[in-house]
Amino acid sequence: MAGSTQKSAFREGVLLGLPFTLVIVPFGMLFGVVATEAGLDLWATMGFSALVIAGAAQFTALSLMGEGAQTWLVVLTALAVNLRMAMYSAALVPHLGQAPLWKRACVSYLMVDQTYAAATAAYEPRDGMPLDAKLALFFGVATPIVPLWYVSTLAGALLGSGVPEAWALDFALPLTFIAMLGPMLRTLAHLGAAFVSIVLSLAFAGLPAGVGLLLAAMAAMAAGAAIETWQERAA
Amino acid sequence: MSDATVWIVIVALGAGTYLIRFSFLGLIGSRPMPALVLKLLRYTAVAIFPGIVAPLVLTPAATGGAFDPARGLAAAITLGVGLATRNMLAAIGAGAASLYTFLWLLG
Numbered sequence: 001m002a003g004s005t006q007k008s009a010f011r012e013g014v015l016l017g018l019p020f021t022l023v024i025v026p027f028g029m030l031f032g033v034v035a036t037e038a039g040l041d042l043w044a045t046m047g048f049s050a051l052v053i054a055g056a057a058q059f060t061a062l063s064l065m066g067e068g069a070q071t072w073l074v075v076l077t078a079l080a081v082n083l084r085m086a087m088y089s090a091a092l093v094p095h096l097g098q099a100p101l102w103k104r105a106c107v108s109y110l111m112v113d114q115t116y117a118a119a120t121a122a123y124e125p126r127d128g129m130p131l132d133a134k135l136a137l138f139f140g141v142a143t144p145i146v147p148l149w150y151v152s153t154l155a156g157a158l159l160g161s162g163v164p165e166a167w168a169l170d171f172a173l174p175l176t177f178i179a180m181l182g183p184m185l186r187t188l189a190h191l192g193a194a195f196v197s198i199v200l201s202l203a204f205a206g207l208p209a210g211v212g213l214l215l216a217a218m219a220a221m222a223a224g225a226a227i228e229t230w231q232e233r234a235a
Numbered sequence: 236m237s238d239a240t241v242w243i244v245i246v247a248l249g250a251g252t253y254l255i256r257f258s259f260l261g262l263i264g265s266r267p268m269p270a271l272v273l274k275l276l277r278y279t280a281v282a283i284f285p286g287i288v289a290p291l292v293l294t295p296a297a298t299g300g301a302f303d304p305a306r307g308l309a310a311a312i313t314l315g316v317g318l319a320t321r322n323m324l325a326a327i328g329a330g331a332a333s334l335y336t337f338l339w340l341l342g
Contacts (some may be wrong), residue, residue, distance in 0.1 A: 182317015
């Protein structure tokens with residue numbers, strides 16, 4: 001019984017993860033191409049995608065290395081881009097916090113924007129979902145996404161600089177984030193948070209890479225929570 | 236940058252990123268989260284993604300930081316379709332299709 005619940009949760013996760021492959025493939029390929037063009041060998045390019053698995057941070061590191069930034073500054077800035085994952089980690093605690101340590105360690109490795117977004121969106125409307133089903137669903141979401149991240153990076157690295165500029169692969173990242181964002185803007189509070197994030201990230205554009213984004217994101221989260229609180233009181 | 240330096244970046248960034256991912260889930264584990272923290276976390280994604288995207292849309296690196304009407308229009312259409320359909324896949328499809336159309340028309 002429990003086994004069949006897990007199997008169907010895993011299958012549901014795979015189905016939830018599948019649409020993301022349409023963005024993972026061009027994004028991973030883009031990283032492979034850009035890294036190769038920047039002079040990284042195949043192993044270093046694959047090392048990034050296997051050990052870091054975070055496209056935005058990988059691109060940040062690549063561009064800072066290209067600018068000749070200090071090693072510690074490259075690492076620190078790219079880590080700042082990934083700080084949002086501390087919030088994903090915290091957001092998953094109410095759902096997966098009771099799982100055995102080694103499973104939480106596996107979930108942590110597979111925690112990317114897409115697996116976090118798809119899994120929490122599936123958990124939230126279902127309060128009574130058992131832990132094993134939640135875990136199976138998470139691993140299901142990751143199954144089509146993470147291996148394809150490696151494979152598409154490899155494909156991009158092998159293609160190297162053979163990709164025509166007309167493909168405009170540079171815009172895969174913004175379009176991906178925007179497409180994820182649209183369906184999330186459900187309430188006034190979500191809209192307010194997004195607005196604050198845009199205004200402040202542009203206002204802080206002069207700060208060192210990553211710092212402005214962090215400050216803007218913290219202010220935007222506070223704005224979202226404040227609007228929600230204000231609406232609760234008004235209701 | 237030398238090969239050794241590149242690997243220092245990869246390993247340090249990989250380890251640091253893993254620790255960030257593991258932080259709350261691995262170390263804080265089953266302790267209950269305060270209500271205010273949960274409320275803030277609801278807005279994580281909508282607080283970060285627009286901040287990443289806004290500079291990329293308004294000052295794309297591919298055009299040397301100059302605003303590009305084709306990319307700007309594609310971004311607007313992606314957002315509009317995402318809002319209207321609540322479907323990420325429809326939004327990305329419309330965005331890619333409009334990007335190539337506008338690049339062809341305006342390029």
